[in-house]
Amino acid sequence: xxxxxxxxxxxxxxxxxxxxxxxxxxxxxxxxxxxxxxxxxxxxxxxxxxxxxxxxxxxxxxxxxxxxxxxxxxxxxxxxxxxxxxxxxxxxxxxxxxxxxxxxxxxxxxxxxxxxxxxxxxxxxxxxxxxxxxxxxxxxxxxxxxxxxxxxxxxxxxxxxxxxxxxxxxxxxxxxxxxxxxxxxxxxxxxxxxxxxxxxxxxxxxxxxxxxxxxxxxxxxxxxxxxxxxxxxxxxxxxxxxxxxxxxxxxxxxxxxxxxxxxxxxxxxxxxxxxxxxxxxxxxxxxxxxxxxxxxxxxxxxxxxxxxxxxxxxxxxxxxxxxxxxxxxxxxxxxxxxxxxxxxxxxxxxxxxxxxxxxxxxxxxxxxxxxxxxxx
Amino acid sequence: xxxxxxxxxxxxxxxxxxxxxxxxxxxxxxxxxxxxxxxxxxxxxxxxxxxxxxxxxxxxxxxxxxxxxxxxxxxxxxxxxxxxxxxxxxxxxxxxxxxxxxxxxxxxxxxxxxxxxxxxxxxxxxxxxxxxxxxxxxxxxxxxxxxxxxxxxxxxxxxxxxxxxxxxxxxxxxxxxxxxxxxxxxxxxxxxxxxxxxxxxxxxxxxxxxxxxxxxxxxxxxxxxxxxxxxxxxxxxxxxxxxxxxxxxxxxxxxxxxxxxxxxxxxxxxxxxxxxxxxxxxxxxxxxxxxxxxxxxxxxxxxxxxxxxxxxxxxxxxxxxxxxxxxxxxxxxxxxxxxxxxxxxxxxxxxxxxxxxxxxxxxxxxxxxxxxxxxxxxxxxxxxxxxxxxxxxxxxxxxxxxxxxxxxxxxxxxxxxxxxxxxxxxxxxxxxxxxxxxxxxxxxxxxxxxxxxxxxxxxxxxxxxxxxxxxxxxxxxxxxxxxxxxxxxxxxxxxxxxxxxxxxxxxxxxxxxxxxxxxxxxxxxxxxxxxxxxxxxxxxxxxxxxxxxxxxxxxxxxxxxxxxxxxxxxxxxxxxxxxxxxxxxxxxxxxxxxxxxxxxxxxxxxxxxxxxxxxxxxxxx
Numbered sequence: 001x002x003x004x005x006x007x008x009x010x011x012x013x014x015x016x017x018x019x020x021x022x023x024x025x026x027x028x029x030x031x032x033x034x035x036x037x038x039x040x041x042x043x044x045x046x047x048x049x050x051x052x053x054x055x056x057x058x059x060x061x062x063x064x065x066x067x068x069x070x071x072x073x074x075x076x077x078x079x080x081x082x083x084x085x086x087x088x089x090x091x092x093x094x095x096x097x098x099x100x101x102x103x104x105x106x107x108x109x110x111x112x113x114x115x116x117x118x119x120x121x122x123x124x125x126x127x128x129x130x131x132x133x134x135x136x137x138x139x140x141x142x143x144x145x146x147x148x149x150x151x152x153x154x155x156x157x158x159x160x161x162x163x164x165x166x167x168x169x170x171x172x173x174x175x176x177x178x179x180x181x182x183x184x185x186x187x188x189x190x191x192x193x194x195x196x197x198x199x200x201x202x203x204x205x206x207x208x209x210x211x212x213x214x215x216x217x218x219x220x221x222x223x224x225x226x227x228x229x230x231x232x233x234x235x236x237x238x239x240x241x242x243x244x245x246x247x248x249x250x251x252x253x254x255x256x257x258x259x260x261x262x263x264x265x266x267x268x269x270x271x272x273x274x275x276x277x278x279x280x281x282x283x284x285x286x287x288x289x290x291x292x293x294x295x296x297x298x299x300x301x302x303x304x305x306x307x308x309x310x311x312x313x314x315x316x317x318x319x320x321x322x323x324x325x326x327x328x329x330x331x332x333x334x335x336x337x338x339x340x341x342x343x344x345x346x347x348x349x350x351x352x353x354x355x356x357x358x359x360x361x362x363x364x365x366x367x368x369x370x371x372x373x374x375x376x
Numbered sequence: 377x378x379x380x381x382x383x384x385x386x387x388x389x390x391x392x393x394x395x396x397x398x399x400x401x402x403x404x405x406x407x408x409x410x411x412x413x414x415x416x417x418x419x420x421x422x423x424x425x426x427x428x429x430x431x432x433x434x435x436x437x438x439x440x441x442x443x444x445x446x447x448x449x450x451x452x453x454x455x456x457x458x459x460x461x462x463x464x465x466x467x468x469x470x471x472x473x474x475x476x477x478x479x480x481x482x483x484x485x486x487x488x489x490x491x492x493x494x495x496x497x498x499x500x501x502x503x504x505x506x507x508x509x510x511x512x513x514x515x516x517x518x519x520x521x522x523x524x525x526x527x528x529x530x531x532x533x534x535x536x537x538x539x540x541x542x543x544x545x546x547x548x549x550x551x552x553x554x555x556x557x558x559x560x561x562x563x564x565x566x567x568x569x570x571x572x573x574x575x576x577x578x579x580x581x582x583x584x585x586x587x588x589x590x591x592x593x594x595x596x597x598x599x600x601x602x603x604x605x606x607x608x609x610x611x612x613x614x615x616x617x618x619x620x621x622x623x624x625x626x627x628x629x630x631x632x633x634x635x636x637x638x639x640x641x642x643x644x645x646x647x648x649x650x651x652x653x654x655x656x657x658x659x660x661x662x663x664x665x666x667x668x669x670x671x672x673x674x675x676x677x678x679x680x681x682x683x684x685x686x687x688x689x690x691x692x693x694x695x696x697x698x699x700x701x702x703x704x705x706x707x708x709x710x711x712x713x714x715x716x717x718x719x720x721x722x723x724x725x726x727x728x729x730x731x732x733x734x735x736x737x738x739x740x741x742x743x744x745x746x747x748x749x750x751x752x753x754x755x756x757x758x759x760x761x762x763x764x765x766x767x768x769x770x771x772x773x774x775x776x777x778x779x780x781x782x783x784x785x786x787x788x789x790x791x792x793x794x795x796x797x798x799x800x801x802x803x804x805x806x807x808x809x810x811x812x813x814x815x816x817x818x819x820x821x822x823x824x825x826x827x828x829x830x831x832x833x834x835x836x837x838x839x840x841x842x843x844x845x846x847x848x849x850x851x852x853x854x855x856x857x858x859x860x861x862x863x864x865x866x867x868x869x870x871x872x873x874x875x876x877x878x879x880x881x882x883x884x885x886x887x888x889x890x891x892x893x894x895x896x897x898x899x900x901x902x903x904x905x906x907x908x909x910x911x912x913x914x915x916x917x918x919x920x921x922x923x924x925x926x927x928x929x930x931x932x933x934x935x936x937x938x939x940x941x942x943x944x945x946x947x948x949x950x951x952x953x954x955x956x957x958x959x960x961x962x963x964x965x966x967x968x969x970x971x972x973x974x975x976x977x978x979x980x981x982x983x984x985x986x987x988x989x990x991x992x993x994x995x996x997x
Contacts, residue, residue, distance in 0.1 A: 025565070049563070052524060052528075052561045053524050054558070114550065115557060117557060119557065159736045223729050233706070235695055236695055236700060236704055236735075237735050254728075254732040254736075324737070324743055325744065345744050346742050346743065346748040347983055348813070366740075366743055368741045
């Protein structure tokens with residue numbers, strides 16, 4: 001049966017995650033089922049075909065496309081070095097000689113007598129696919145990749161930028177409501193995952209880059225600072241390939257918003273542990289959230305602890321975060337789930353729920369405007 | 377097993393009950409259509425999250441959930457486990473037909489190629505868009521990119537399909553063969569899975585078919601069809617569009633999770649959602665002999681459809697939308713353009729953060745009036761930009777030699793002129809959450825009027841609950857059923873907008889008018905620049921309007937020339953828009969806010985502050 005479902009973010013000290021590691025094209029898997037792997041270890045390898053460079057020899061030699069074979073020094077499939085002669089004419093007068101040299105080192109892929117083009121291809125590039133998390137190889141798909149299972153503490157963020165990284169967790173602020181100011185960052189934080197509180201100003205981003213921190217996990221940032229960091233206005237939330245010097249994960253959203261107490265407490269409790277983080281976010285179909293994965297010592301946990309299972313809707317007592325103004329960022333527990341539609345100030349009639357906030361007050365919020373903090 | 381419960385061979389039988397679904401990116405929407413007396417009506421609807429993605433990875437789960445909701449509401453038994461009971465057995469069991477459209481998993485994503493960008497490149501783009509695709513890139517010999525950049529681009533994109541065009545029949549083959557060589561070198565991979573070949577349709581110069589086959593025959597699932605531009609003066613998009621639909625079903629749908637099962641369940645081929653919407657738009661335009669613009673503004677994309685003098689066009693603005701793409705509307709329109717529609721002040725940082733928070737939590741809804749006003753301001757800009765995009769592609773053919781006459785000395789026209797003539801426009805049809813679910817219907821009407829700035833006399837409507845896709849596919853089986861439901865349950869006529877063209881100082885006289893209402897009442901008044909006036913004129917009612925514009929103002933017939941027209945009512949009524957065309961807002965913030973507030977009050981756009989206060993009191997109880 002259909003039900004009202006609000007996807008939430010998981011924040012839990014013990015769970016089991018599976019991460020699929022897939023090569024972009026067929027290659028070799030380097031591990032086998034049952035192997036224990038480290039986050040920084042290669043689990044599969046592939047050769048990415050090199051870039052292709054077309055050269056229109058007919059135009060450059062001033063001959064008809066069908067005639068270029070007569071001028072070629074190299075044949076299809078042959079290796080060619082940068083600046084090596086690919087084709088040349090043999091004029092009666094030496095000073096009229098034209099030599100076409102290869103712009104790259106690679107191979108002659110094809111020669112077209114219709115267009116007069118020669119396609120050159122650079123040598124393949126080796127791609128090593130890392131495990132990303134410490135864990136157990138539970139599935140091998142020959143030539144394609146593996147699935148790794150990891151018993152861990154898990155914090156899902158709402159938005160991030162930058163790719164996968166790995167480093168020790170360091171907490172740089174006293175509490176979840178404290179902004180991460182530049183003076184909180186020190187040279188010892190190089191290659192580490194730094195936990196901030198409510199807000200990350202632009203100056204701290206600059207200092208993090210300078211020091212070379214691996215990642216920053218904070219409650220919120222201003223959109224203007226993100227724009228300055230990226231150099232453009234992000235239009236659609238599909239991220240993960242940015243290269244800004246570090247991986248950034250927001251746990252709450254845009255603005256200065258205290259990190260959820262539970263999230264901050266969990267990350268603080270795991271300070272000193274190694275974490276795998278990823279800023280990749282995709283809000284559209286096939287949702288991907290940024291994440292902090294901190295492996296546990298135990299390699300297996302009961303299956304019911306899995307964070308990948310689907311939820312069955314909102315329930316009384318659920319810990320929720322309000323995700324829209326005017327109460328954006330507030331956290332409380334669901335105290336009532338009235339079934340009838342309620343008219344809100346916009347005059348829309350919507351399904352609502354009641355949330356009891358930490359100070360004991362109760363507020364009415366559209367169901368669409370809350371997010372369950374999963375793993376609570 | 378999934379599939380129709382009956383294995384009887386399909387025999388033509390009267391349709392009494394139809395269940396239709398649209399599998400969207402996030403929600404699968406099901407509707408039940410029943411024959412009541414002599415006419416078809418949409419009776420129940422249900423919806424459920426779409427289940428294309430993990431952990432379900434089977435689109436039919438969402439379909440069955442949405443249909444189960446209809447079962448619950450209607451009391452009709454439609455499902456037998458995972459099967460749809462067909463045909464209809466009695467008043468409470470089964471349906472005669474199940475049909476579906478789909479845009480799940482990002483819809484049909486295509487890359488198109490041509491030789492000259494604004495000739496065959498655009499023709500290929502129009503063919504793909506008309507078939508319901510999202511065009512992720514247009515490659516052309518003269519697109520300014522270097523050859524290796526083109527190859528890199530083809531390699532990194534993972535389209536569902538490629539459409540290749542280029543050259544007129546019998547013309548030079550070199551450029552189109554060159555493009556085939558680039559595609560072969562890139563070895564493009566399809567989006568879903570690496571185990572099958574990428575479908576590629578060749579619809580270019582037929583003289584190059586042999587060479588294209590040699591180059592691409594092994595590397596792609598190559599299909600040949602007629603040239604989309606056999607001669608410069610004529611486009612022939614039909615055959616390529618049909619091939620796109622065939623390959624969509626044969627290849628793309630087969631790879632998407634659960635679609636094989638879904639295809640077995642349906643009684644008619646699954647259509648891409650925009651193709652079905654386009655079909656219903658074309659059907660309305662043909663039936664009513666009108667020119668229309670239809671818009672479907674969604675969370676991620678905005679589709680615009682138009683039919684002018686029988687020519688159908690569709691465009692999709694892939695990154696203009698109200699949730700996933702909301703931040704991109706801000707990036708493309710700019711903050712100032714959005715703020716000009718907001719009747720209060722707000723600092724840039726707060727607004728930017730709010731928009732980004734909507735982007736990362738796209739399913740949230742405005743809870744306060746100012747949030748609603750901001751969303752509707754963004755919608756105006758998304759609608760406006762999508763129409764600009766549409767106008768640029770819905771054009772007469774470019775590169776065509778034109779015969780010049782003496783009149784051209786006075787009115788120079790270039791080839792490739794847009795087909796969208798707002799003065800000839802009869803009807804605007806709006807669809808999508810922000811328009812269909814606006815708390816007040818007048819809000820939907822004003823969003824479209826502000827964004828499109830209709831000229832002269834234009835009728836407006838909205839789709840009640842987004843059922844145009846379902847009706848589009850139904851129209852391929854039973855046009856009467858589709859038309860009945862469309863007229864009675866789908867279209868909500870908002871009313872008519874009368875907008876004189878010209879500009880003047882606020883308060884100056886713009887036009888005189890006379891309205892003869894159906895009850896015999898006659899209203900005579902004059903419209904001033906800066907005025908908005910709304911007269912009640914109900915659904916199904918008609919009135920005769922005579923507008924006498926001032927000397928430098930036109931109402932479609934030329935400056936100062938009176939116009940008399942029959943206008944249709946709707947749930948909002950008859951709107952006289954004296955704000956001038958093009959519509960201009962004061963640069964001064966305070967002046968702009970007070971003008972916006974006056975307009976809001978003139979048409980009852982938003983609840984008054986007393987209404988809001990009273991609603992808050994109710995809320996806190």
